[in-house]
Amino acid sequence: MKKLLFILLTNLLPAQQSWTLKQSLDYVSANHPLVRQSVVNIQKNERQISAAKGMLLPSVDAGVNHNYNFGNGINQQNNQREAINTQTDNLYAQANWELMNWRNYLNISLSKINKESATFKMKQAQNEVKMNVIQMFFTYQNSKSWLDVLETQLSGIEDQIKRTEKEVEIGNRPKSDIYDIKANLGTMQEQWVSAKNQRDLSKINLLNALAITKDTLDFTMTEENLASSNFNDANFIQNLLEKNPAYQTTLAEIKVQQKSVEVAKSGYLPTLNGSYTWSSFYNKVLGQPAPANFSDQIKTNKNQQLSFGLNIPIFNKLQVKNNVEIAKLNVINSNYDKDIVINDLTKSINSIKAQFLNAQEKYNLLEANFENQKLSFQKSEEKYKEGLMDAYTFFVVRNNWLQANYNLINSKNDVVQQTELLKVFEAGL
Numbered sequence: 001m002k003k004l005l006f007i008l009l010t011n012l013l014p015a016q017q018s019w020t021l022k023q024s025l026d027y028v029s030a031n032h033p034l035v036r037q038s039v040v041n042i043q044k045n046e047r048q049i050s051a052a053k054g055m056l057l058p059s060v061d062a063g064v065n066h067n068y069n070f071g072n073g074i075n076q077q078n079n080q081r082e083a084i085n086t087q088t089d090n091l092y093a094q095a096n097w098e099l100m101n102w103r104n105y106l107n108i109s110l111s112k113i114n115k116e117s118a119t120f121k122m123k124q125a126q127n128e129v130k131m132n133v134i135q136m137f138f139t140y141q142n143s144k145s146w147l148d149v150l151e152t153q154l155s156g157i158e159d160q161i162k163r164t165e166k167e168v169e170i171g172n173r174p175k176s177d178i179y180d181i182k183a184n185l186g187t188m189q190e191q192w193v194s195a196k197n198q199r200d201l202s203k204i205n206l207l208n209a210l211a212i213t214k215d216t217l218d219f220t221m222t223e224e225n226l227a228s229s230n231f232n233d234a235n236f237i238q239n240l241l242e243k244n245p246a247y248q249t250t251l252a253e254i255k256v257q258q259k260s261v262e263v264a265k266s267g268y269l270p271t272l273n274g275s276y277t278w279s280s281f282y283n284k285v286l287g288q289p290a291p292a293n294f295s296d297q298i299k300t301n302k303n304q305q306l307s308f309g310l311n312i313p314i315f316n317k318l319q320v321k322n323n324v325e326i327a328k329l330n331v332i333n334s335n336y337d338k339d340i341v342i343n344d345l346t347k348s349i350n351s352i353k354a355q356f357l358n359a360q361e362k363y364n365l366l367e368a369n370f371e372n373q374k375l376s377f378q379k380s381e382e383k384y385k386e387g388l389m390d391a392y393t394f395f396v397v398r399n400n401w402l403q404a405n406y407n408l409i410n411s412k413n414d415v416v417q418q419t420e421l422l423k424v425f426e427a428g429l
Helices: 002-015 023-032 033-054 102-170 176-209 236-242 247-270 294-301 319-386 391-427
Strands: 059-069 072-074 079-085 087-101 271-286 301-310
Touching: 023 033, 023 102, 033 102, 102 176, 102 247, 102 301, 102 391, 236 319, 247 319, 319 391
Parallel strands: none
Antiparallel strands: 059 087, 072 079, 087 271, 271 301
């Protein structure tokens, strides 16, 4: 079903012209190669559980041999060794069963823990690719916004040049105003080229984060209300840690290593085996008539054997002891891995918290000052039209106003970005 859904989504991909952040995250969390690899690993672990359970069952095999013997052999009629050429057919069926091997039961438990760990790793992979997409998505949005600002500025400069040239013709403005504006036009065009390149690169990075190789999409922002988070909760970080897949993966890995110690210790324990064999044979001297036909000999010569064996390990070149000690060291390593993950996750959460609060404060300041910036621009525009402000000064004021618009958009995007990153942590398992 998942494969069919992916094929349908892939077929629809060229027709889908615009994706939101949610659509991007839904796609990458199901179709990124890292996620799909982790799904395969879960399936492999399910097979390992089945294989471990299979070790509790007996093994059964059967066979037949057709042999010719030339030279000295046993004459079946007189049971004497003599120069004789014979044909022998052997039939057998046998079953072997480990009636008691504690390692088999431990391996079942170990396989189940490995599957649990693989499930956490899949969710960890989903979180990692989603966080990467979020960062690339907002980098692209900011680069698009900056390019839009520059294009608006360039368009305004061209209109301003035309108006100024007309005013110069009628003597309302000095010709130096045109030179001032055109001088800044070249600088602005250079910035536009750099911004366009930055936008293109950021889109390439976003498509790469989504593991999409064809540039058939655009990405748009949806209007979202800014959220707030309860950072003042004393257990805020601990709560996010406990439900984080990366943290849960380390806990599962510790269980794996602890169970591996038990598996290694099982090498000290005895094992009980049972076997059953049924066999029969057909024999004849070449060149002579057989003493009995095939079916009669098979019935006459059949044999059955039932056996039990107890194997008690006494000395195995210190292999079990060393395996146990290595398994114990792996447990210690796993605990250190957990400390490393806790440290990294704490840093990531604290970084998101700091950036969120900073972006929120910055946005609130810019939003409060936005109306003042707007009124200042409108007043300057009136002065310019009345000839009370030269073209270069108005150019500076106009660019400052557009920059203020971009800063407000950028700061809001920053708040939303940190909110989306935090949602990934809060979603947990």
